[in-house]
Amino acid sequence: MEPNNLKRVFRIGGVVIVLVVALFIQPFTYENIDAGNVGIKINLYGSDRGVDNITIVTGRVWYNTWTTKIVEFPTYTQNVDYEPFVITTKDAAEFQVDPKLNYHVNANLVPQIYRQYRKPLGEIEQQFMRNTIYDAYRIVANSFTSDSVMSNRERFEDKIQMLLTKNLAKDGFVYDQLTSAITPPASLRRMIDEKNASIQARLKAENEAKQAIAEAQVSKAKAEGEAAALLIKARAESEANKLRQQSLTPLLVQTRMIEKWNGQLPTYGTVPQLFKDITKE
Incomplete structure (x- = not known):
């Protein structure tokens, strides 16, 4: 091969190698932000580095990976099943709580959430949000006795929901629903079962007494009816005898x-x- 042709081949090969290397190391790429998610742009360099106050809309977003970072937060409803924990009532009774939380992220406050926690949503759920739920149960339980927790369950959970709604909203999380399985201590469970059994026995005795009274009234009415019938028959026979004698x-x-x-x-x-x-x- 002639020297000029050889140089040309090397030159073309060098250009191709440079282009391939540039293609692999170039910083520009895009992120597809699906519907139901919000992306935020984070500047890594410059005087305005940090979280932008602009929420990226859904769709394809181009950015420079050397100077910018995109973090994506889901805004659709999330369901979190937490590990059970124990709370203490005003009279020192221990209840086990197994909460399940439904919530969604306020899309307008996504930059604030990332700026405050600098963590993915999964970590925020298991740290900040779990602590918020635990504190709500702990604070409300301290104002209830063990017996009132069971007898006023709806009011107990309403107070927890009000507290959670308030505390989560401050940080950009919208409360949807809380489902909690509350298990009382074994001693209280036995007392409740005995109380229920006593109530059932009393209701059964009352029903049996009412039934006996009703049956007695039926028997009495039947006897009175038979006696009245006999009396009427006797009177009729007496009148008939009188009429016979008079005739x-x-x-x-x-x-x-x-x-x-x-x-x-x-x-x-x-x-x-x-x-x-x-x-x-």
Whole structure:
């Protein structure tokens, strides 16, 4: 190969190598910020280095990786299942709480969140937000007795939600929902079970007493009805007998006696019986 051609090949090869190296080490790239996320631009150099006060909208964002950093925060609802912890009530009873928090990030305050914590959202959830939840339970529990926590569960959780809403909102987090499984101490659980069993037994006894009273009233009404029926029947028979006796005249008695006579001469004792038979008719 001629020297001029050889130089040309080396020159072209050098240019290609330089272009390839430049392509790999060049600082410009882009970030796709998906819907439901917010990206913030962080300047690494210069007088205005730090978190910009401008929230990057969703879409493709070009930036210089040597001088700029893009951090992405999700703004859709997050669900965090925390490890259980123990809180103490005013009367020193220990309750176990297993909280689950639903929240989302206030998109307008994303720069403030990063400026304050300088950590990914996952770390913020397990540190700041967990401590906020624990403090809310601890503060509210100190104003309740163990018995009132169980008997006023709705008011207890309402106070916690109000406190969480206030404290999370200050740092750019919007409270959505809190689900908490509260487990009382074993001794209180036994007391509650015994109390419930006592209430159930009392209600059962009251129902049985009401049923016995109702059955007695039915029996009484039935007996009174039967007695009234017998009385009416007796009165009717008495009235009928009176009417029969009033309708018997001497002539009618004689006629009846003749009809009843069997042809034998009456003896002592048969006449009264014959008269009695006549009066029954």
